[in-house]
Amino acid sequence: MNAALSRHQGHQGLSDRTLAWLFVAPTIVLLLAFNIFPLLWTIYLSFTNYRANRPSADVINVGIDNYRRVLNDEAIWENMRATAHFLTWSITLQLLLGFGLALLLNRKFRSHSFWSTAILLPMMLAPAVVGTFWKYFFEPQYGIFNYIVNFFGGPGVFTMLGSTALSPWAIVLVDTWMWTPYVMLLLLAGLRSIPPYLYEAAEIDRASAWTTFWRVTLPMVMPFIVLALLFRTIENFKMFDLVDQLTNGGPGSVTELASIKLKREAFEKWRTGYSSALAIILFVSIYGLSLVTVRFLERVKQR
Amino acid sequence: MNTIVTSASLPDLAVAPPAPKTPPAEIAAPTPAPASASSALARPRAGPLEPSVRSKWFAGVVVIGYTIISLIPLLWIVMTSLRTPQDSIAYPPKVLAEPSLIGYVNLFTTRSRVGADELAALPPPATWYEKLVREQQMILAGPSRFQDRYLNSLLIGFGSTLLSIVLGTLAAYAFSRFRVPGKDDWLFFILSTRMMPPIAVAIPVYLMFRHLGLNDTHIGLILLYTVVNLSLSVWLLKGFMDEIPREYEEAAMVDGYTRFQAFVKVVLPQAATGIATTAIFCLIFAWNEYAFALLLTSGTAQTSPPFIPTIIGEGGLDWPAMAAGTTLFLLPVLLFTILLRKHLLRGITFGAIRK
Numbered sequence: 234m235n236a237a238l239s240r241h242q243g244h245q246g247l248s249d250r251t252l253a254w255l256f257v258a259p260t261i262v263l264l265l266a267f268n269i270f271p272l273l274w275t276i277y278l279s280f281t282n283y284r285a286n287r288p289s290a291d292v293i294n295v296g297i298d299n300y301r302r303v304l305n306d307e308a309i310w311e312n313m314r315a316t317a318h319f320l321t322w323s324i325t326l327q328l329l330l331g332f333g334l335a336l337l338l339n340r341k342f343r344s345h346s347f348w349s350t351a352i353l354l355p356m357m358l359a360p361a362v363v364g365t366f367w368k369y370f371f372e373p374q375y376g377i378f379n380y381i382v383n384f385f386g387g388p389g390v391f392t393m394l395g396s397t398a399l400s401p402w403a404i405v406l407v408d409t410w411m412w413t414p415y416v417m418l419l420l421l422a423g424l425r426s427i428p429p430y431l432y433e434a435a436e437i438d439r440a441s442a443w444t445t446f447w448r449v450t451l452p453m454v455m456p457f458i459v460l461a462l463l464f465r466t467i468e469n470f471k472m473f474d475l476v477d478q479l480t481n482g483g484p485g486s487v488t489e490l491a492s493i494k495l496k497r498e499a500f501e502k503w504r505t506g507y508s509s510a511l512a513i514i515l516f517v518s519i520y521g522l523s524l525v526t527v528r529f530l531e532r533v534k535q536r
Numbered sequence: 537m538n539t540i541v542t543s544a545s546l547p548d549l550a551v552a553p554p555a556p557k558t559p560p561a562e563i564a565a566p567t568p569a570p571a572s573a574s575s576a577l578a579r580p581r582a583g584p585l586e587p588s589v590r591s592k593w594f595a596g597v598v599v600i601g602y603t604i605i606s607l608i609p610l611l612w613i614v615m616t617s618l619r620t621p622q623d624s625i626a627y628p629p630k631v632l633a634e635p636s637l638i639g640y641v642n643l644f645t646t647r648s649r650v651g652a653d654e655l656a657a658l659p660p661p662a663t664w665y666e667k668l669v670r671e672q673q674m675i676l677a678g679p680s681r682f683q684d685r686y687l688n689s690l691l692i693g694f695g696s697t698l699l700s701i702v703l704g705t706l707a708a709y710a711f712s713r714f715r716v717p718g719k720d721d722w723l724f725f726i727l728s729t730r731m732m733p734p735i736a737v738a739i740p741v742y743l744m745f746r747h748l749g750l751n752d753t754h755i756g757l758i759l760l761y762t763v764v765n766l767s768l769s770v771w772l773l774k775g776f777m778d779e780i781p782r783e784y785e786e787a788a789m790v791d792g793y794t795r796f797q798a799f800v801k802v803v804l805p806q807a808a809t810g811i812a813t814t815a816i817f818c819l820i821f822a823w824n825e826y827a828f829a830l831l832l833t834s835g836t837a838q839t840s841p842p843f844i845p846t847i848i849g850e851g852g853l854d855w856p857a858m859a860a861g862t863t864l865f866l867l868p869v870l871l872f873t874i875l876l877r878k879h880l881l882r883g884i885t886f887g888a889i890r891k
Binding site: 338377474 | 626706714842865889
């Protein structure tokens with residue numbers, strides 16, 4: 234192939250090398266302008282006392298003070314605990330439910346293809362708009378969620394979003410409702426990628442259903458489980474829109490996830506330097522995770 | 537798995553009986569389940585690993601049940617959009633309220649309240665929606681801002697999709713066909729831009745836009761969404777291009793096409809499905825995006841997601857109008873989901889998993 238190609242290079246149009254750079258350059262330039270430059274700027278700001286609402290005030294270099302303050306701030310650790318609670322429970326529930334549904338859908342019952350599309354709808358919607366509407370469902374006076382709970386249990390009037398005990402679970406519930414289909418879709422692909430001969434072999438070995446699940450199904454689906462786990466962790470770590478609309482961090486700050494805290498510091502209190510330091514800390518954590526994800530994507534692809 | 541499957545259906549599910557040479561006695565059953573096992577055996581199966589009819593029934597009932605329950609919130613939004621404000625806050629919630637278009641009318645108009653005698657003095661309403669407004673003791677004051685926000689969503693969504701598809705296609709082709717130095721690092725860099733929390737990016741972008749006068753402009757959001765979508769479009773399109781055999785272009789080039797001509801006339805038509813799929817994913821992202829829109833726009837260029845929650849009526853949130861706006865906003869995404877269903881998995885995993 235190369236021999237055939239090189240004969241045509243040079244005297245016919247642009248060389249492949251030039252074309253490659255022409256094709257890649259616009260993307261790289263835009264990414265540099267809108268990602269790398271802002272990132273560098275954030276790093277710079279994180280060492281200053283800059284406040285975006287006072288652009289004319291003197292900017293002083295404060296060294297690593299902002300970072301020290303972020304890491305010593307008890308409130309930030311409270312936010313991190315809220316984030317950890319949200320991440321742990323939403324992702325655990327999504328993996329369990331998603332895997333269960335994937336196993337069931339994989340049995341290819343009649344009309345399964347219709348339902349496997351219908352089941353996906355929640356994850357395609359705008360999280361902010363979804364958050365707004367769940368607020369309506371959770372209304373203590375007239376919300377349908379409260380009505381249904383009272384229909385079965387009957388705790389009377391209760392408020393999902395106004396209670397410090399319940400509202401962390403409200404965001405877990407809505408996130409699980411929204412993203413279980415995502416996990417299911419990934420794991421269904423995993424299940425369908427298992428070659429049938431493995432099950433035939435298990436049958437010849439007279440393996441029990443239980444053994445087959447642990448020895449064949451689970452190990453073969455494992456890469457997909459890890460992938461779902463990584464994707465969901467990154468997405469929920471960044472989670473902003475749903476929670477901003479649903480609880481806006483409240484009541485108090487019990488659902489104030491890291492990204493909500495960041496918005497409050499940066500765009501309500503206008504502590505730009507301080508919030509830049511927080512942004513960098515968050516970014517480094519997520520970047521580490523995404524590094525793992527990408528390496529993993531490559532491995533899954535090679536299978 | 538065992539938490540979901542009843543013990544009676546276990547043997548049918550996992551280790552499917554039947555290759556004809558296997559004698560029935562060899563079914564691997566941890567618990568004796570003679571009825572289901574023998575009835576399953578008696579029935580002819582499509583393939584050696586086809587689950588039994590019973591386990592299919594069970595799976596169907598559970599999955600369909602879950603789906604219906606999970607779609608109730610969506611159905612409830614659509615139903616709320618067809619209620620009157622009074623019915624929308626009734627308790628117990630009214631499942632079958634008399635349908636009303638007042639939510640849609642309120643969504644698209646602004647109204648003002650007038651006294652009874654003043655109302656009586658007016659000429660009769662000219663249109664059905666004016667009549668609906670009058671019935672609430674109000675008169676029309678003009679159009680609402682919803683149309684503008686919706687148009688902004690369309691303009692910014694399509695504008696940024698177009699840009700990120702054009703740029704993404706070029707870059708994806710280069711990464712797919714040419715030896716770009718440091719290719720893997722570039723690709724990783726491109727993907728990693730997607731991992732940044734939007735709020736973290738928004739701080740410097742806000743300052744940058746302020747300097748450039750791009751805050752609350754269409755072009756500002758279009759550029760920003762283009763950049764965010766580039767990671768997805770490059771990764772997805774590279775996957776689609778990798779699947780197009782190089783032989784096609786090589787044949788065209790032997791026939792005298794330049795590389796660029798071969799790209800335009802041979803590769804692009806082959807990649808049409810992939811490009812369309814990627815475009816829909818980009819469009820859905822831009823359509824649904826909230827954080828940047830909230831922080832970087834306030835009026836002129838504001839899109840629907842930050843606007844819909846602010847729709848208020850007299851004495852609080854106007855749920856039917858909000859539901860009407862939400863319904864109109866979600867509708868295109870529902871249609872796109874159906875169009876995309878075969879490629880969804882690919883889209884959400886950045887092209888890593890293909891079906």
